[in-house]
Amino acid sequence: MKIETLRAELGRRELLRLGALAGIGAALMPRLAWAAEQPSLAPKVTEVIERWVGPGKFPGMIAALGLPGREPVFVARGTDSFTDLDMQGGDSLYRIYSMTKPVxxxxxxxxxxxxxxxxxxxxxxxxxxxxxxxxxxxxxxxxxxxxxxxxxxxxxxxxxxxxxxxxxxxxxxxxxxxxxxxxxxxxxxxxxxxxxxxxxxxxxxxxxxxxxxxxxxxxxxxxxxxxxxxxxxxxxxxxxxxxxxxxxxDAFLQQRLFDPLGMSSTFFQVPASEAKRLTTNFGAMGSTLMPIDPGDTSIYLDKPAFPFGGAGLVSSPRDYDRFLHMLANRGELNGRRVMSEAAVRLGTENLLPAGVAGPAMMTAPSAFGAGGRVGLGAEEGIFGWAGAAGTVGTVDMRGGVRSGIYVQFMPPNSNSLLSDYQKALHEDVMALVAKPA
The missing domain is CATH 3.40.710.10 (DD-peptidase/beta-lactamase superfamily)
Known part of the structure; x- marks a missing residue:
């Protein structure tokens, strides 16, 4: 067997093993093995990102998609702001607001x-x-x-x-x-x-x-x-x-979650040395975007009044994926146990008191777990939440697939970007788990 063929087979075996650990059924494993070899895991999401980035639109944004046991794939287009021409990427910093709640x-x-x-x-x-x-x-x-x-x-x-x-x-x-x-x-x-x-x-x-x-x-x-x-x-x-x-x-989060997960780009206060990575947040006034918190002079460079456990974190797509990846792995990341499997399972399941319905603000019926929405019906097993400036992070606890979109504008319902993204993500993920021809 040629060395290239052997490496490909070993990679396929590893994906199948990790897929099994993540709860992927045998019927879905061949598709995930096939998907890992494709040049684009998220063609529909890529179309959405490219449609929304450019003159008269957003300066830049990122989508992230992670298969079981694999590092995330980033679809990044554009720059940190209209005046800061640094290209956005997996290590750019975003105000994740209420995505702090699941943490x-x-x-x-x-x-x-x-x-x-x-x-x-x-x-x-x-x-x-x-x-x-x-x-x-x-x-x-x-x-x-x-x-x-x-x-x-x-x-x-x-x-x-x-x-x-x-x-x-x-x-x-x-x-x-x-x-x-x-x-x-x-x-x-x-x-x-x-x-x-x-x-x-x-x-x-x-x-x-x-x-x-x-x-x-x-x-x-x-x-x-x-x-x-x-x-x-x-x-x-x-x-x-x-x-x-x-x-x-904040010290507890650092010791028990951020340090063990290698989340070195997650902060309540962004260090001055990292300000260059912080994107600009915009206020959306109809079709007009007004910068309300430029990255280089952001309020997040100052010490906050206190660490806001509901909306205070700045993070990178790569860092937040580490958190989601740990949940997908039932508490482990890179061979290190951060949470017990029992704690992860309980926290990502429905914790609502008996007889109480989930979020009415969401279009589909849902339950709620430890700080995040828990999907029901066709979305069963999906856990996560969104942020007030247009970020969304979710993990499919049954399939092990993680996803996220990172953009900065408020309010996030001022246009159809996020609904366009959610539709495209659903189509891409369904394509990944459908049986290959």
Whole structure:
């Protein structure tokens, strides 16, 4: 056997072995072996990227696709901004915003696996100020004494992970609770140094401890455990994690996830030495893109008010794929165990309280796990979440395929880019798992 043929056969065997470990059925393995040899794994996604990058569109963006046991393939087009002509690539830096939530969720699963937390443990056992919560009688209504009632059940760890705690969110609420959150500085995120209407989130308190204490003074919008409602639950989980672990929240993530996974390009504060890699974030005003956070002067170069566990991370496509790859491998990456298989399985499955439906904001019915959406029906086994500036990261826990798109614009529903991408990704992945001719 020629050496080239032997290498190809060994590579095919390795892919099949890793596919089996990732839960790929025997019927799908030949297709994945075939797919690994193709010049383009994502032709439909490539078409979308090329259609949306160029003059009058976006300066650049990246899609990532990873097969079981393989390094990701990046489809990168364009530059970091219209004025910064560095080409975008797998190591470019993006504000991933709420894609931080699954990271925080898995950090909580590590502590549950360590026996330091319990899924249905009341958070008041850790943060006593949440022991006597009050709840609005009418969602987003008045917050006067006669408009509130006592919480019927305590907020639990499960509730924080799945957005069923009844906690509010300044980016969601429209009524007096929004004003109260802003007045108290209970703001979990940042966008720009500029005070731009529609993008300015207000001034946050300067510590995670104070954030938690102030949040405990804000009425809930729903009774705990009764409704999926997007919230600051994962930001509060950051405070739970640091109290239980005895470490600052960001230090815990660094020690238990980022360092073991080799995620050296994931930050709450981007070092000045890495500013050149940070892309520009744009505000989308119709068909016009306005730079609201240029990479070289970004607010992410400053130390944040506190590490936002729900929306605070900057990461690279290559780094975030390492996180997704670890989940696909049931807790291992490159032969190193980072999480137990049991913790990964539990965190990527439906954790919603009995009788509670998943996110209503999504087009397809879904459940929810530890900080991320869990697909149902045709999307069964797909876990992940999206970010407020146009990033999306998912992993198919049955097939082991990881995917992501990285672009920077707000709000992400201002055009059809992400829906175009999701349709193209579905077509590409279905082509990968279809039986080869």
């Amino acid at each position: 925080t969720g898995m950090a909580a699963m590590i502590l549950i696996d360590d026996g330091k937390l319990k899924l249905d443990q009341p958070i008041a056992e850790i943060l006593p100020k949440f022991a006597q919560m009050r709840v609005q009688k009418t969602y987003d209504g008045a917050i006067t004494d006669d408009a509130l009632e006592p919480a019927k059940t305590p907020i639990t760890i499960r509730h924080l992970l799945t957005h069923t705690s009844g906690l509010s969110y300044s980016i969601i609420q429209k009524g007096p609770i929004k004003t109260l959150l802003e007045d108290k500085g209970v703001i979990a995120g940042q966008v720009s140094r500029l005070k731009i209407p529609g993008f300015d989130r207000g001034q946050s308190v300067r510590s995670l401890e104070l954030f938690a204490d102030r949040l405990a003074e804000v009425p809930l919008v729903y009774q705990p455990g009764t409704k999926w409602s997007y919230s600051v639950g994962l930001d509060l989980m950051g405070r739970v994690i640091e109290v239980v672990s005895g470490q600052p929240f």
